Amino acid sequence: MADSTNTKDSVRAGRRLGRVIMSVAAVIALVAWVSQVVNLTVIGYTGLPRLPGEWRPFFSMWRIAADSDDWLYQLGGNVALFVPLGLLLPIAWRSVFRRLIPTLLTGLLLSSAIEIAQATVISGRVATTDDVVLNVLGTSLGWMLWHAAKALMRPPA
Numbered sequence: 530m531a532d533s534t535n536t537k538d539s540v541r542a543g544r545r546l547g548r549v550i551m552s553v554a555a556v557i558a559l560v561a562w563v564s565q566v567v568n569l570t571v572i573g574y575t576g577l578p579r580l581p582g583e584w585r586p587f588f589s590m591w592r593i594a595a596d597s598d599d600w601l602y603q604l605g606g607n608v609a610l611f612v613p614l615g616l617l618l619p620i621a622w623r624s625v626f627r628r629l630i631p632t633l634l635t636g637l638l639l640s641s642a643i644e645i646a647q648a649t650v651i652s653g654r655v656a657t658t659d660d661v662v663l664n665v666l667g668t669s670l671g672w673m674l675w676h677a678a679k680a681l682m683r684p685p686a
Contacts, residue, residue, distance in 0.1 A: 548623070555621035562613045569610070570643050571651055589659045607663035608670065611636055615671025629672055636668030637661065 594600045614636055619626040626632045640661045648656035 552621050552623070555617045558613070559617045559621055562617065566610065566643070570654070571646060586658045586662065589655075589657045590663075604663060607660050608667040611640065611664040611667030612671040612674070614639070615668040615673075616675045617671070619672065619675045626672075629669065632672045633665055633668055636665045640664035640668075 590604060593603045597603060615632055618632050618635060626635070643664075644656040644658075644661055647654035
């Protein structure tokens with residue numbers, strides 16, 4: 530009986546250590562992700578004229594889809610940019626972000642802060658509500674990937 534208890538304790542300790550390592554790695558990846566998002570959305574655009582924002586929901590998406598040859602890059606890029614956030618938040622802080630709503634709210638707040646900064650402080654960027662919608666969609670896709678991976682990695686009963 531004592532051997533099975535020791536084995537179970539060892540397995541639990543190993544799983545706990547694995548979760549801690551994954552959490553630390555996810556936090557490091559989130560820091561790297563944030564630095565890249567800031568680089569892509571904020572840095573490097575000073576000195577250009579201020580461009581008007583587009584605040585009508587879905588208007589710029591339709592215009593890009595109809596008029597642009599690189600519409601997939603434009604629209605898909607905004608979705609893909611936030612997939613890592615939805616994937617990494619529940620790995621880093623499982624107790625808070627294991628549910629979809631806190632993860633989506635974090636994506637919404639971060640994306641909104643970027644768009645507000647682009648509209649008020651950063652010259653040469655166009656702030657749109659569509660970017661926020663697409664970023665939140667990317668956050669939700671990342672969370673769904675995490676949820677699916679978690680279900681696939683669950684040991685059989």
